[in-house]
Amino acid sequence: MAALLEMKGIRKEFPGVVALDGVDFSVVPGEIHALLGENGAGKSTLIKILAGLYTPDRGTVVFRGEQLNGLSPQQVQARGIAFIHQERAYIPYFTVGQTLFLGREPSRGAGLIDWPRLYRKASEELVRILGLEIDPHAPMESLTVSEKQLVDITKALITNPSLIVFDEPTGPLSEGEIERLFAVIKRLKSQGVTVVYISHRLDEVFQICDRATVLKDGKNVTTLEVKDATPDGIVRLMVGKELKEKFPKVVASIGDPILEVSNLCRGHVVRNVSFKLRRGEILGIYGLVGAGRTEMVRLVFGADKKDAGSIMVEGVPVIINSPREAIDQGIALVPEDRRGQGVIVEMSVRDNVTLPSLKGFSRAGFVASRRERAAVQNFVKQLNIKTPGIDHFVKYLSGGNQQKVVLSKWLCGSAKVVIFDQPTIGIDVGAKTEIYRLMGKLVSDGAGVILVSSEIPEVLGLSDRILVMYRGRITAELSREEATPDRLLFYAMGGGVADVQ
Ligand SMILES: Nc1ncnc2c1ncn2[C@@H]1O[C@H](COP(=O)(O)OP(=O)(O)OP(=O)(O)O)[C@@H](O)[C@H]1O
Numbered sequence: 079m080a081a082l083l084e085m086k087g088i089r090k091e092f093p094g095v096v097a098l099d100g101v102d103f104s105v106v107p108g109e110i111h112a113l114l115g116e117n118g119a120g121k122s123t124l125i126k127i128l129a130g131l132y133t134p135d136r137g138t139v140v141f142r143g144e145q146l147n148g149l150s151p152q153q154v155q156a157r158g159i160a161f162i163h164q165e166r167a168y169i170p171y172f173t174v175g176q177t178l179f180l181g182r183e184p185s186r187g188a189g190l191i192d193w194p195r196l197y198r199k200a201s202e203e204l205v206r207i208l209g210l211e212i213d214p215h216a217p218m219e220s221l222t223v224s225e226k227q228l229v230d231i232t233k234a235l236i237t238n239p240s241l242i243v244f245d246e247p248t249g250p251l252s253e254g255e256i257e258r259l260f261a262v263i264k265r266l267k268s269q270g271v272t273v274v275y276i277s278h279r280l281d282e283v284f285q286i287c288d289r290a291t292v293l294k295d296g297k298n299v300t301t302l303e304v305k306d307a308t309p310d311g312i313v314r315l316m317v318g319k320e321l322k323e324k325f326p327k328v329v330a331s332i333g334d335p336i337l338e339v340s341n342l343c344r345g346h347v348v349r350n351v352s353f354k355l356r357r358g359e360i361l362g363i364y365g366l367v368g369a370g371r372t373e374m375v376r377l378v379f380g381a382d383k384k385d386a387g388s389i390m391v392e393g394v395p396v397i398i399n400s401p402r403e404a405i406d407q408g409i410a411l412v413p414e415d416r417r418g419q420g421v422i423v424e425m426s427v428r429d430n431v432t433l434p435s436l437k438g439f440s441r442a443g444f445v446a447s448r449r450e451r452a453a454v455q456n457f458v459k460q461l462n463i464k465t466p467g468i469d470h471f472v473k474y475l476s477g478g479n480q481q482k483v484v485l486s487k488w489l490c491g492s493a494k495v496v497i498f499d500q501p502t503i504g505i506d507v508g509a510k511t512e513i514y515r516l517m518g519k520l521v522s523d524g525a526g527v528i529l530v531s532s533e534i535p536e537v538l539g540l541s542d543r544i545l546v547m548y549r550g551r552i553t554a555e556l557s558r559e560e561a562t563p564d565r566l567l568f569y570a571m572g573g574g575v576a577d578v579q
């Protein structure tokens with residue numbers, strides 16, 4: 079079949095990095111084509127070249143027989159290609175309606191925007207495309223991470239494109255939202271729309287994709303039919319080696335409670351949460367997106383104000399009203415919205431990693447630079463952070479590599495309690511395992527770890543004990559032996575809860 083999109087011999091070099099080195103990418107009409115590869119393999123760069131955001135050093139882009147090289151992003155969009163980029167950019171104080179129709183506002187003549195019509199259409203499109211009941215007057219910054227993502231998808235689909243590129247769309251979405259998105263993608267496919275789909279979740283690839291192109295270090299590895307492939311086979315192609323032990327579980331000796339949380343409350347989102355975390359323990363917190371897990375750990379970390387509740391660290395009552403106070407008590411939080419809250423993109427990899435633990439590195443007031451550099455180098459190596467050097471600015475790293483920097487920052491620190499909120503979203507398979515290993519090291523060194531995750535295999539594979547949350551409450555506590563996927567889902571969906579309002 080003639081290709082709809084044909085990218086040939088694409089090369090793109092950034093200072094110190096060859097992101098793409100002669101990549102070919104060909105998509106036929108009506109297929110869902112996965113683009114796969116480790117963090118930094120070059121996926122997003124290829125997409126940004128297609129979008130007209132980057133100019134390739136070499137190579138051609140042909141869409142429906144027309145050469146796209148040199149077109150602006152607006153001109154590319156006008157050809158019927160829409161993008162959901164990995165890094166979502168939006169203006170925080172813009173309303174949902176403004177965001178959806180930015181640059182395409184309905185007019186009532188004389189250059190004036192027809193606001194009532196814009197908001198009416200916004201409401202209609204939100205419902206029509208993804209069945210979203212979001213107020214179009216709400217400012218973007220008031221939405222949750224997943225709502226923002228769904229607005230971004232709606233925005234791309236409003237234009238009725240013939241080719242849609244999703245760069246890691248499901249990271250912030252709940253199971254239900256992912257299902258809804260997949261139903262939409264399948265419907266689009268049946269209408270003849272073509273899709274390019276980037277994801278680190280192979281189950282998604284097997285669920286919806288027809289073919290897959292694998293990149294490694296900016297080069298083509300192969301293009302294959304998904305139905306002829308296996309997950310392990312694809313991992314081998316991506317990583318270049320066999321991955322054993324997906325969840326290296328370290329059984330540390332479990333000691334005294336290191337963190338005790340009692341009756342934590344915030345409005346309707348967190349209701350009377352109490353639990354203990356012990357030294358050497360990985361405590362999993364499972365729940366569906368929206369169950370209040372992120373909100374709950376933010377209260378422990380002092381990032382939001384609690385209505386009530388008390389916290390003890392090593393048996394001593396402490397007052398935590400700000401992240402600073404939490405850090406001073408030895409509590410660290412690796413946030414879910416890592417790009418927003420986790421890294422300072424205008425700083426180097428090294429500065430980002432050592433920032434919270436500078437105390438540990440300074441000797442008599444000045445930083446012991448060699449030791450610090452060695453520690454950072456070590457993380458770069460262990461997590462396979464793709465960067466030309468540790469003095470490189472974080473903003474130049476690929477999405478997944480930025481996340482690895484945030485994680486190193488806390489894995490490197492000396493916190494007693496480390497809370498990870500969805501730590502492996504957007505992280506490639508090889509690095510996931512390394513992150514699990516580092517969590518194991520934290521607990522064997524005597525820290526306690528809280529692992530908030532929506533990935534059942536991850537929670538089951540790593541936790542010593544699991545709490546399940548539903549609508550702001552803890553609805554079950556399961557030991558490692560008791561926990562099964564069915565049980566987790568049962569409680570996460572409100573099973574066994576008599577009265578919940
Ligand atoms: N604007 C930029 N300036 C400098 N280097 C860049 C820039 N954009 C990407 N790179 C580098 O190019 C390489 C490929 O990055 P790219 O973002 O395409 O990876 P990716 O496959 O999308 O990874 P991920 O799965 O982490 O999103 C990386 O080494 C990255 O650091």
Ligand SMILES: [Mg+2]
Nearest residue numbers: 122164476477
């Ligand atoms: Mg990317």
